[in-house]
Amino acid sequence: MRISRSPGLLITALMCVASAAWSQQADTSQDAAQTGGEAPAQAAGQAPAQDAALDPGLAVAREEDGRYFNAEDIPTFNISEDGTVDWRTYSGFRRYHAECHVCHGPDGEGSSYAPALKDSVMRLDYYDFYGIVAGGIQHVDAGSNNVMPAFGTNVNVMCYLDDIYVYLRARGAGAIERGRPAEREDKSEAIRADEDACLGA
Numbered sequence: 165m166r167i168s169r170s171p172g173l174l175i176t177a178l179m180c181v182a183s184a185a186w187s188q189q190a191d192t193s194q195d196a197a198q199t200g201g202e203a204p205a206q207a208a209g210q211a212p213a214q215d216a217a218l219d220p221g222l223a224v225a226r227e228e229d230g231r232y233f234n235a236e237d238i239p240t241f242n243i244s245e246d247g248t249v250d251w252r253t254y255s256g257f258r259r260y261h262a263e264c265h266v267c268h269g270p271d272g273e274g275s276s277y278a279p280a281l282k283d284s285v286m287r288l289d290y291y292d293f294y295g296i297v298a299g300g301i302q303h304v305d306a307g308s309n310n311v312m313p314a315f316g317t318n319v320n321v322m323c324y325l326d327d328i329y330v331y332l333r334a335r336g337a338g339a340i341e342r343g344r345p346a347e348r349e350d351k352s353e354a355i356r357a358d359e360d361a362c363l364g365a
């Protein structure tokens with residue numbers, strides 16, 4: 165399956181479904197997670213950086229103007245031997261700490277309020293991750309007060325969700341340490357153009 169290269173289209177599509185259908189799905193995958201139904205991918209989360217290349221889900225199969233994809237065309241991170249991170253990983257660090265950190269804790273580590281997203285992204289698939297962030301998680305039972313908001317109409321999140329995703333995957337794979345990555349690749353013209361289009365600039 166190929167993903168849309170046009171963030172605008174993807175976001176429009178997500179916004180259309182960011183209601184009942186998604187909350188339903190999000191609840192289902194939550195349930196599966198709690199019963200361990202989607203656990204197998206977890207082992208990859210423990211892989212040290214140098215082994216990332218061995219995991220087809222994490223390994224770079226293709227590069228396009230500073231953006232990296234795995235064999236299934238899902239965005240992935242690229243960390244050079246000297247520790248230089250690709251632009252999206254760096255951007256994801258910043259966006260995560262602007263939008264998600266307050267509930268999910270620093271560096272994707274989790275908090276008493278919300279789960280460790282560095283682990284969630286090793287278990288959830290890319291599309292489920294998008295669906296949850298766009299649609300939020302609504303609880304049908306009255307027991308839980310913890311709320312995952314819907315970000316589907318927030319361009320400061322949705323236009324950078326690939327960045328947040330690859331950053332969290334790099335954290336989950338152990339490919340980068342906690343804290344701000346010291347060295348990064350430059351932002352390519354293509355990434356800049358995509359962002360502008362998504363933000364409507």
Ligand code: HEC
Pocket residue numbers: 194197260263264265266267268277278279281284293296297301308310311312313315321328
């Ligand atoms: C207001 C607090 C809050 C903010 C801000 C927030 N979240 Fe959440 N998030 C939660 C809570 C609470 C849960 C757990 C919901 C549940 O399962 O009951 C959650 C769950 C999730 C899940 C599902 C995790 C899993 O293991 O199933 C994902 C994915 C997620 N959040 C992504 C994000 C991202 C990405 C951001 C930033 C763009 C973000 N969240 C910002 C509170 C928040």
